[in-house]
Amino acid sequence: MSLLTPTDKVVEPSNQLSYRVIRSSRKTLAVYVYPSGEIVVRSPKQCSDFEIRRHVQSRERWITKTLTAFLEMPGQLNLSYETGEAHAYLGELYPLLLATGKTRQAAIKEDKFQVCVRPGDETAHIKTTLVNWYRQQATAVFSRRLDFCYKAFSHVDVKKPKLKCRLMKARWGSCSSEGDVTLNLELIKHPIHVIDYVITHELCHLIEFNHSARFYELMVQAIPTWKQSKADLEKGVFLYGSF
Numbered sequence: 001m002s003l004l005t006p007t008d009k010v011v012e013p014s015n016q017l018s019y020r021v022i023r024s025s026r027k028t029l030a031v032y033v034y035p036s037g038e039i040v041v042r043s044p045k046q047c048s049d050f051e052i053r054r055h056v057q058s059r060e061r062w063i064t065k066t067l068t069a070f071l072e073m074p075g076q077l078n079l080s081y082e083t084g085e086a087h088a089y090l091g092e093l094y095p096l097l098l099a100t101g102k103t104r105q106a107a108i109k110e111d112k113f114q115v116c117v118r119p120g121d122e123t124a125h126i127k128t129t130l131v132n133w134y135r136q137q138a139t140a141v142f143s144r145r146l147d148f149c150y151k152a153f154s155h156v157d158v159k160k161p162k163l164k165c166r167l168m169k170a171r172w173g174s175c176s177s178e179g180d181v182t183l184n185l186e187l188i189k190h191p192i193h194v195i196d197y198v199i200t201h202e203l204c205h206l207i208e209f210n211h212s213a214r215f216y217e218l219m220v221q222a223i224p225t226w227k228q229s230k231a232d233l234e235k236g237v238f239l240y241g242s243f
Contacts, residue, residue, distance in 0.1 A: 017039060023044070024044070025044070039063060078241065081096065081127050090191060091189075094108055106133035138165050153203055161179045171184060181206075184198075193225070196229070201219065
């Protein structure tokens with residue numbers, strides 16, 4: 001699905017950083033840098049080009065540092081869904097073992113990712129079977145981890161959010177103005193402490209919407225090791241591949 005809207009445009013400021021602007025009903029400005037090298041600014045509809053440009057310039061050092069880090073990382077793993085290929089679940093890698101049968105199903109057995117597909121099935125069917133299995137696991141795992149992470153906020157007047165799970169191209173998690181938290185299905189490939197980091201990040205946003213000093217104070221209180229977890233998440237992107 002394209003992220004472009006009629007209000008999007010590419011801007012090339014004097015510092016030579018090219019970025020794409022996506023205007024929406026959000027309340028704050030945010031800059032996102034992706035492994036592909038793309039820079040995206042998500043902006044409230046009412047923000048002027050000048051305000052956006054000034055915000056990008058204020059983040060120039062971080063943007064350059066992040067782009068450099070991505071360049072130094074190995075290329076992202078492209079999954080082929082063939083027998084023997086390693087697939088991740090909760091931070092562990094399991095070799096894929098394909099078999100044929102009457103029904104499509106997947107399970108981790110005997111330290112292998114055993115996937116059964118129908119005779120004549122193509123790669124797309126194998127992928128769909130795996131994604132459906134991941135989704136079932138994520139529904140249960142994410143719910144348990146939300147219960148666990150929410151305990152760190154027992155002293156704060158914040159309602160436990162409703163939890164959703166879906167594939168997202170640009171985010172690991174998000175929270176809505178209604179208090180719902182959505183997690184990226186890809187997270188189920190990562191270790192529990194990484195999942196807890198993303199959930200905690202979104203819970204903190206229910207209290208402090210911006211990435212302010214107060215927000216990071218909440219993060220440290222709830223999960224003191226969040227910086228290491230964030231680094232592990234970024235490494236995992238290149239180790240585990242994506243759907």
